[in-house]
Amino acid sequence: MTRTLCLLFTSLLIAAHAMAVEIPAYTEEYLDSMSIDIAPGSERPYVYSGYGDAFFYGTMADERTAGHMGFYWGEFKLFNDFMIKIGPTWLFRSDAKVSFKPYEIVFCWDSGTVLRVQPLFREMNYLRFKLEGVSDDAGTCFYLLCADPAISANYTEDFQLIHSRQQTTDSLWFGLASLGGEFHYMNRPKPSEDRAPTLAAYMDGPFDLVFIYAPSEEIFHRELDYIQAHPEEGVQNWKDWLLDEINISYFRCDNERINHALNWAKISLAQLWAENNTALWAGLPWFNDCWGRDTFISFAGACLVQGKFDQAKALLERFAKWQCKDRDDPNWGRIPNRARFGDISYNTADGTPWFVKGVYDYGLYSGDFDLWEEFIAEGGAVRIATEGTLKYHTDSLGFLTHGEAETWMDAVGPDGPWSPRGNRAVEVQALWEEQLRTSHAILKTFDQTAYLMGHRWDRARIKLGSSFVRSFVRSDSLGLYDHLNSDGTPDEMIRPNQLFVLSLWNKAFEDTERESIINTVRSECIYSYGVASLAQIDPDFHPYHQHVMYPKDEAYHMGVVWTWLSGAYKSAVKGGWTITSSEIDQILDLDAPGTLSELLDAVPREGVGFPRPSGTVSQAWSLAEFIRVWYQDYIGLNQYGSILPKIPEAWGSFNTILNIRGGKIWYSVDIKDEQVSIKLESLNRTGDSLFVTLFVDLRREPYEHHPDRIPIIFDGTDDGFQAELARDGKFITFLRPNGKEYRYQLFLDDESPSDFLQPAVPVGLKALQLPAHRLLTGTEIKASDADAVPAIDIADDENDDMGDGGYIYPTSPEFKPGIFDITRLRISADDQNIFFKLNFRNLTQPGWHPEYGFQLTYVAICLQTGKGETSRDVGHNSGWTLPEDLAADRFVIVGGGIQVENSSGEILCEYKPADPKYAFGNPRSNEIAFAIPREYLPGDPKSWKITLLVGAQDDHGGAGIGEFREVGVTAERWKGGGGGAGKSNVYDWLRYPKE
Structure with missing residues (x-):
């Protein structure tokens, strides 16, 4: 039976007969291509x-x-x-x-x-x-x-x-x-x-x-x-x-290189699923666990736009089970930041609003609203997520408040966060507004009896909007402040986080304000290959992720390009094909083939034309945002069923499968110089209707209120829809029913690399300056001891690395038994150097930093040389106080490097490892050996009093010398057990002279 199309532009209808389309699919031969x-x-x-x-x-x-x-x-x-x-x-x-x-x-x-x-x-x-x-x-x-x-x-x-x-x-x-x-x-x-x-x-x-x-x-x-x-x-x-993975959201355009890149991205992202498609790893090789923030930033690209609704539901249900359910806990309603291998932590302010957004979008994309009903019920995940935030994490202005390292810029070092953003970050407020809006929408759908709760949520959203404009809009026309400090003062660093306000909180600003935000970020943070985490002109800008002058986590959010951030920029401007083209090149030609890395250096190294990839070699949100933009912004299908295409001309003509409301639509665009033909047909075999609109977003611009922008509506019947539209450059034109011409920009604006920030290393960057103290070289550290005279040789019992008797190693298999067990200390000297040899029952080298030669063992050698003021406080998170008679005037700290400090904690000299040739640890001999110039360690070693402390090294994942790792009450993957409040973080020690 022929069905009548609901088509308001009747003059565009060419054919209203059934267009039986075979569901397209790539074959095995394509995998070889x-x-x-x-x-x-x-x-x-x-x-x-x-x-x-x-x-x-x-x-x-x-x-x-x-x-x-x-x-x-x-x-x-x-x-x-x-x-x-x-x-x-x-x-x-x-x-x-x-x-x-x-x-x-x-x-x-x-x-x-x-x-x-x-x-x-x-x-x-x-x-x-x-x-x-x-x-x-x-x-x-x-x-x-x-x-x-x-x-x-x-x-x-x-x-x-x-x-x-x-x-x-x-x-x-x-x-x-x-x-x-x-x-x-x-x-x-x-x-x-x-x-x-x-x-x-x-x-x-x-x-x-x-x-x-x-x-x-x-x-x-x-x-x-x-x-x-x-x-x-x-x-x-x-x-x-893999064929299933690339065919479920089939896309093919005239450019095979582009097709290959998209399909590789889908395949590489599919390979980050785990636990039988119920978990999504954040990245490989070292983020093979579940992160709440990463999962739900990746959610749309990894699941929704690809039609993977079963996997989407599994993720939502998994994290709902992990959600904090204790009403008296300040984390009530939060989903975990990290959960796997028995380690669950809730230190994320943005993971929960990303989760709620995922719940809302899942219902709209899949057509499965049962989960909405479950999650909004009393005690449901969405309800307690919003109630918990209102109870514990909002201030008098309606802002969502959080800790210094609870945003996605969460790197922490021994002295605290590297990029502190407490306590009100700009993108967190945009996410909070989205959470309030979508939570209320779900509540109104299924629980009309909770009127007072919904009214309270809506009032909170309105207050937030008013406060946001007053507090975050900069008077210098440089967009928005990155965050408000806890004292209410704004932070003036220019970062890309303000872009999320445009992609999440669409109605917050007028066009001029939007342009101010976009222009500021594009001119200060956006290169032709990606988005930097800090403005290049900022004095704290770090151009490279890994550099000998600083631990890599110091640079993590202080300039380095994050691949996933390009998605927010592309969505804000409805463009960014220049960056996408660069990402295509990265997928096919750079580093690990077929995927996207976590990071890029902000600036290419000297003599190299492209920034060095860094971080994980395959990162979920990098790939997911690449895919999300492809379907939501370029093809243009959003969660509300509106198709608002902005097509890159590099595609040429294309065909694709769109997944919406649990159904599939065949969408074909044939592009010629003067004409564009568009076809839509339902691929459902159930007879269920699918409704989508073309060229107008009904959520934001209801067509009954905008008679000059009437959409085309396709109801998903077997008859399908087909139209031929006149092309005028970037625009298509056709007649409205009243005979007036309508123009829609179908193609992206032209871009070139010169439109973006040009990479450069500003003169005088603090990050690249030499420190005030002396940096030792690898040659000095590995100086020959052939002429050294023995001074001290002291043994320590084996198997006594249990702290006060009950300490347990962290449960991760990387912590091999014996790596905290010191068995011998030898010190010798010649005219130039003091030589140290430390032997352990075991040493390990996971290989993360071959320039050290070992890892996860941390040592503090406390020396009373008799030359200078002394201190009993060892510091470095040791929790150890020296007895009065052993108070030290020099401290030699050994971890991801070597430091010599005086009693005030001032660094006198330091070795920053860079070359494995000068590694100072050897797991084969279970020995750490190094030399320190005599000028930094005065006196005769034979007369020294020595306390040597050993524990687990903690560099917080970002390299550098690190500090003693915490020993808690209960052992966890990255934390020792048997300790706790009032106890030290030291597993073993020896003293000279012996007690």
Whole structure:
């Protein structure tokens, strides 16, 4: 039966007959066409991850180039890297041409040898290593360099199995087996001086091996049997999954490079899902856990615009369960900032409003309003989120108040937040307004009896709006203040956070005010490749993320480009294709192929044309915002069902599937020089109606109140909609029913890199200035002690690293037993230097900072040299007070660097590690060794009194020397246990002379 279209522009109707469209889909062949081909010697990293709990972070270099590289199962690293030998010759990856595909990475050598590394099964991410192109008698060896000591190893002619016990789990089982051909194990549990075993196999020629893991030996054997019986199923499973990921929100334009970039972004974001698609990791390799803020900033791009409504609901329900339900707790109603591996913290002010926005948008996109009803009921997640904020976190002006590090700019160092923004940040107020508005909308939909509550929420929103304009609008025409300090004074730093006011709080400003905000941020913070976190002209601007002059977290939010921020800019201006084009280049040509990093340096390094990527190599909100803008701003479908396209001309014509109200719409735009043809057709097979509007946003401009801007309405019937519109440059034109011409800007404004801030390092930046004290060099720290005379040699008992007797290490497997257990101290001296050698029962090197040589151990050597004023306070979060007779005048602090301080805490000299060649820790010998020039440590060492304290190092994730890590009452992933109020954070100590 022919249905009548509800079309107000009847003159645009060309065809009102059924246009049966086959649902489009990419095929397996397309996955091969997505190959990113990389020349030899690139040394780029790469990532493969399914949606379980495992991922592989590898490298195209000969050896791993970052400590985080390796294969992880949850929080446990199982192996670091793999190596291959053919006969007597090592097979160097850097000599190979590389093809990186969604389902495999292929290394091709000029000799004809080919290595394929393939992830298997989307839920598990096992790995297959397949070597081809070698003779049957070549003699090949394959090595997996494991990451942890093995308790036992089982070697057979069919497989090698490692059984490894960890601190927080009974056991891990993982191993290597053959999927075809001869397999000979090589029993090498301790190659060279490595502590971890090597899984090593010898084959006569080509090989086909699989790496699998399991929580028990029984499951290991069951999985192995299945894979050996179905060797190709794992790869096919992976391909099918990725095709589903790119086809659910199918997009294809005339430019295949653009298509590849978008589809790679979808695939890489899909690989950040975890726990069977119910959790979204923030980023890889080190944010493989759930962050509330990151999850719900990513929510629209990762779920809603792609039509992943089941996954969206799972995320909302997961975080609702984690929400603080205690009415007497100041965190009442908050969702956690971070939750995984038994660690839940609520230190986020913006995570909860992002969550509430996610609930609201989920209902509009999916058409599933049952969750609204559940979450707005008494005790429901949305209700207590809003009530909790009103009760505990609002001031007399209606602002949402928060701590200094409770916004997304949350980096903290030993002395507190690096970028304090308490207690009223600009974007937090925009989010709070959005939370009040959407909470009230949900309440009115399902609970008419809660009139007084809704009225109170609405009055709070109105008060907030009035206060915001009075307090945040700058009188110097530079947009908005970034935040209000706790004393009410505004912070005048120019940051991009004010952009969120435009994308979230659309009605807050007139056009002139909007332009002031946009122009200020664009001229001060926005490069052609991304958005800086601080104005380039600010004296506290940090141009690089990692630099020898400061720990990287100091720069984290003080200038560095955050990829995800470009989404707020693009949405505010309805454009930004120049930045998107740069992100396309980043996805296809830079760093880890197929994805977007967390950060970029703000300014390119000297002699390099593009900023260096930094942070995680694959970040959820970077990818999600890239995808969200694609569908919400360029294609133009918002959560209200309005299609407001602003199309990049680089696309040419395009077809896509739009997901709205739980249904699918086929949307086709055919672009010619003088005409644009638009087609819409429902792909639903249920007969349910879908209503969307074209060219006007009904939420903000109801068409009955704007007769000059009447929308086209498509009701989703089988008849579909088709129109041919005259093109006039960037605009399309057509006639209204009254005969007057209507113009709509369909295409983005032209941009060029010169329209944006030009990167430069301003002269005299504080961050790049040398400190007042002397910086020691690597050569000085590693000076030879060949002529040194021994002065002190003192031993300490093993296994006494328990503080006052009951201290427990943090539960993360990175904290290896014995790394806080000092066993020996030796001091020697020559005419120039004092030499220190500290031995421990164990040292560990996760590899995060190879320039240190070790990590997670922290030492304070308190010296009473008899030369100068003394102090009993060790500081550095040690919680330790020296006895009067051991008060010190010099303190040598050893962690992510070395510092010598006097009794006033003044730094006399310092070593800032930069080159692994001068690493001062050695896990193989369990020794930390370094030299300090004598001028900083006076007197004869034999006459010194020494107190040496050892604990866990805490650099707060941002490098630098750090401080003693807290020992709480109960051990957690990154906090020790057995301590608490009034106790120190020291696990072990020794004194000289001995007590």
